Amino acid sequence: MSRLPFAGIRVLDFTWYAVGPVTTKYLADYGADVVRIESAARLDGLRLAPPWKDAKPGVDNSQFFASFNTSKRGLALDMSKPRAREIFLKMLPWADVVSESFTPKTLRNWGLDYPSMSAIKPDLIMLSTCMQGQTGPHRDYPGFGNLMAALSGFYHISGYSEAEPCPPYGAYTDFIAPRFAACALIAALDYRRRTGKGQYIDLAQYEASLHNIAPMLLDYFATGRVLNPAGNRSERYTPHGAYRCADEDGHERWIAVAVADDREWQALLGVLGNPPVDVRFATMLGRFRNRAALDEFVGSIVRIRGAEELTVALQAASVSAYPVQNCMDIHRDENLEAFGFWHWLDHKVMGPSPYEGQEHRMSRTPGGLRWPAPALGQHSDEVLGEILGMAPAEIAELKREQVIY
Amino acid sequence: MRSELLKGMRMLDLTDEKGALCGKMFADMGAEVIKVEPPDGCSTRKIPPFLDDQPGLDHSLYFLAYQAGKRSVTLNLESADGRELLKQLVKRSDFLVEGFPLGHLESLGLGYATLTELNPRLIHASVTPFGDKGPAKDYKATDIVSWASGGAMFMMGEEGKPPIQMMLPQAWLHAGAEAAVASMIAHYPRQVDGLGQHIVVNAQACVVWTLMNEQAMPLLHGDYLRRSGVFTGAIGGRRKTVYACKDGHVSFLIAGGAYFNSSNAVIAWMSEEGMAPAWLAKGGGLKSLTPSGFMAATAADLKELDDTEEAIQRFFMTKTKKELWQNILQRRLFGAPVANAADIANDPQLKARDYFVTVDHPALGRTLTMPGGFAKMSETPVGPQGAAPQLGQHNHEIYGGLLGLTNTEIVELRATGII
Numbered sequence: 001m002s003r004l005p006f007a008g009i010r011v012l013d014f015t016w017y018a019v020g021p022v023t024t025k026y027l028a029d030y031g032a033d034v035v036r037i038e039s040a041a042r043l044d045g046l047r048l049a050p051p052w053k054d055a056k057p058g059v060d061n062s063q064f065f066a067s068f069n070t071s072k073r074g075l076a077l078d079m080s081k082p083r084a085r086e087i088f089l090k091m092l093p094w095a096d097v098v099s100e101s102f103t104p105k106t107l108r109n110w111g112l113d114y115p116s117m118s119a120i121k122p123d124l125i126m127l128s129t130c131m132q133g134q135t136g137p138h139r140d141y142p143g144f145g146n147l148m149a150a151l152s153g154f155y156h157i158s159g160y161s162e163a164e165p166c167p168p169y170g171a172y173t174d175f176i177a178p179r180f181a182a183c184a185l186i187a188a189l190d191y192r193r194r195t196g197k198g199q200y201i202d203l204a205q206y207e208a209s210l211h212n213i214a215p216m217l218l219d220y221f222a223t224g225r226v227l228n229p230a231g232n233r234s235e236r237y238t239p240h241g242a243y244r245c246a247d248e249d250g251h252e253r254w255i256a257v258a259v260a261d262d263r264e265w266q267a268l269l270g271v272l273g274n275p276p277v278d279v280r281f282a283t284m285l286g287r288f289r290n291r292a293a294l295d296e297f298v299g300s301i302v303r304i305r306g307a308e309e310l311t312v313a314l315q316a317a318s319v320s321a322y323p324v325q326n327c328m329d330i331h332r333d334e335n336l337e338a339f340g341f342w343h344w345l346d347h348k349v350m351g352p353s354p355y356e357g358q359e360h361r362m363s364r365t366p367g368g369l370r371w372p373a374p375a376l377g378q379h380s381d382e383v384l385g386e387i388l389g390m391a392p393a394e395i396a397e398l399k400r401e402q403v404i405y
Numbered sequence: 406m407r408s409e410l411l412k413g414m415r416m417l418d419l420t421d422e423k424g425a426l427c428g429k430m431f432a433d434m435g436a437e438v439i440k441v442e443p444p445d446g447c448s449t450r451k452i453p454p455f456l457d458d459q460p461g462l463d464h465s466l467y468f469l470a471y472q473a474g475k476r477s478v479t480l481n482l483e484s485a486d487g488r489e490l491l492k493q494l495v496k497r498s499d500f501l502v503e504g505f506p507l508g509h510l511e512s513l514g515l516g517y518a519t520l521t522e523l524n525p526r527l528i529h530a531s532v533t534p535f536g537d538k539g540p541a542k543d544y545k546a547t548d549i550v551s552w553a554s555g556g557a558m559f560m561m562g563e564e565g566k567p568p569i570q571m572m573l574p575q576a577w578l579h580a581g582a583e584a585a586v587a588s589m590i591a592h593y594p595r596q597v598d599g600l601g602q603h604i605v606v607n608a609q610a611c612v613v614w615t616l617m618n619e620q621a622m623p624l625l626h627g628d629y630l631r632r633s634g635v636f637t638g639a640i641g642g643r644r645k646t647v648y649a650c651k652d653g654h655v656s657f658l659i660a661g662g663a664y665f666n667s668s669n670a671v672i673a674w675m676s677e678e679g680m681a682p683a684w685l686a687k688g689g690g691l692k693s694l695t696p697s698g699f700m701a702a703t704a705a706d707l708k709e710l711d712d713t714e715e716a717i718q719r720f721f722m723t724k725t726k727k728e729l730w731q732n733i734l735q736r737r738l739f740g741a742p743v744a745n746a747a748d749i750a751n752d753p754q755l756k757a758r759d760y761f762v763t764v765d766h767p768a769l770g771r772t773l774t775m776p777g778g779f780a781k782m783s784e785t786p787v788g789p790q791g792a793a794p795q796l797g798q799h800n801h802e803i804y805g806g807l808l809g810l811t812n813t814e815i816v817e818l819r820a821t822g823i824i
Contacts, residue, residue, distance in 0.1 A: 335539030
């Protein structure tokens, strides 16, 4: 196997929660030495969040934290203490990248903004990712990705109607921004290699996420039109949506179906046993104009079918369809299995625990989950010994003073 | 001005909506992205809705947004001459991204094995619905089908009603962005050793990565989450996440843990305005919530939370989105307006950061305003490099300038339907 793409790249990673850690995970899973610096006095909230091993809370028991921090080393410092900041500054020349995702004033208060750090390490690349960016009147807004999903328009376009918003699950924008941030970071590393220049990256979760609703913003600016939600309505496909199938072992099952044209409509009817069809549904236009009735018609026939067998039959007839999978179904999904998506890694405290893997695969330099997430301070001794040559006695002393954990 | 970040890099973009965002991100970073379209145009030109509701080839809002800054050449891959032309382009390119059904390029003699022989540097990303290994690898999928397959759809919507999509389908955007990251990862070592590779992106897996680790819940806590409308499905309590207000909705959550201070701050605000119920005002805030959250909430705790939510709902109905947002910012509450396109377009924060960018679209005879750089980079600014191209707009530039064909040859290609 080839050397991993980022072997030799070193990252001091202050990020927490989701956007930052998922971003630096791309580097870590591909060989970078990412040292997660955790401020033990102010823990990464995900360490306290479920799901937990054996459903028991604990700083080293969260799979939520673990899944986002594979292949990294863990160093626990109390950054509110001057000694911890001195230690960090001594480590700084070792790093290629410093990343952080606090509200903007946090690092400034520690005296660790980009100008002061690049004075020590001139070609440093630094990534700051907060909610709304490092400048502007709302820069200090604290929040989570669920709130950002509301502010960025995703809540508004999710629902059965404007009066009935139904937000996407969880901190949705937390899972948009990392891909943009990772691109910026890797491209900055490439640029530095070409030119010798580091740089500062200010990535607002808000601004990156708006790219996922760009068409409706473009429309508003051009014509003043505001996009509102309308359930599963599509202007391209009909029937289009989720239709309830037969329950299985008391669990409700649904199938997602999208029909693009007359051929697919006939194919769908064939799979459904060529039932008698309302004359209004004879043409594509008729089906678009009578969506509600059409949905009811399809739903009434599909209700007795199994989601899996119907999917197989529709796909055999070349119609887009798949079961609407719940979080248990995806663990039994043969395609994710065949792709090698799920991994059980042996975490220091949690033991064998379930990690989601990569969403892509590479032919020549495959990356992967090199090791599970670090327990709090798991690599403190190792990292300080290796990077600063700190003696065990000194580390022990700093631990007593609760500078290091 | 073209960003310096990926200046000199060239990407061939053969995607439809399965991956269009990948090329857009590369264009924003300064790569030259050549959109290779069939002679009758990429299918993304036909995605509704349309600008001014005019379904012309240049009017799809999707196309205008996600093909911005790319160049367009037409090329008929069904013809042998067209395939030769693509090979010539491949020899001069650094990246290729496509979203064809598995095996389609191979059937045209343009599979990765062939392309890498022509250009060992090539990084070729294939964006697929279900990967390239499992029983569904050849399944057809639209965005909603991918959204369903990865678990996001099941959790959106109200109990008893169908699971739902978002009005701007999202699954393929995640897959496109993932193709961009993976291509960048492959780029980094390639610039040293000169060797490209093949990448397979799995859209279903990309959707799983939007679930905020909820996917581990059934394995560790024994059950999967049901959709519950505007309520969170958090263990131990159904908490409301969206409240109605005077002119729309606002997202707000009362809870313990990180939300504890914010929860009590809104009650303090209600007290200031005389709108906190006496029992709540007198107690000085919620008692049920401890900083460790409401995992161990009792029935009495949950009753208090439900009653508090009702009081907050009454209070928010007296406020506009704007008033709520101002107070959220000033009082450091964990909340946000449920913003629509108009709210976002007029957000003073985005204005202060000069976020939106206006580009000229000569063919439409107007300017278009769209999201700007996805990040602010101090040395190498990124952002839209121009408007989306007209069909075949750059045929002469690319076939003449890059491949060195004469005008006569280009005319010949056009006359024979190859471009």
